[in-house]
Amino acid sequence: MLAQYVHPSKTGLFRIVRHGRQWRVLCEDCEIGRHETAEAALINTRMVCPQARLPGELSEWRYIPELALAHSRVSSEGTRWRLAG
Template sequence: MLAQYVYPSKFGLFRIIRHGRQWRVLHEEQEIGRHDTAEAALIATRMAYPQARLPGELDQWRYIPELALAHSRVSSEGTRWSLAG
């Protein structure tokens, strides 16, 4: 997954994800649109979900850079922990 903006709301998790040259918008796990810029994605999402009260500026969303996502992945070896007791 690439760089993304994330905002949790009462209506679920919203994400704006860079996907190649476009930005995908997801509400929970469902894609709700693709846009040329992150700002256009934000505007369209706010218009589609006014009840979610999403912030109007991307700097108010949590930004997760691509590099951070790459380092947060856990290998299949790392998920085989033995339980104590």
């Protein structure tokens, strides 16, 4: 997964994820829309989901860069370990 903005709300975890040249908006596992910019994604999401009370500025969301996500992935070596017993 690529760079993303994340914000929890009472209605679920919202994510604005860079997907190629577009930004996808997800609430939990449900896609809400695709937009040309992260700012457009935020504006549209706030209009579609006003009950979520999302912040109006991306600077108020948690930003997770692509590099951090790459380091958090489990390596293929780690998936071959045998369980004890």
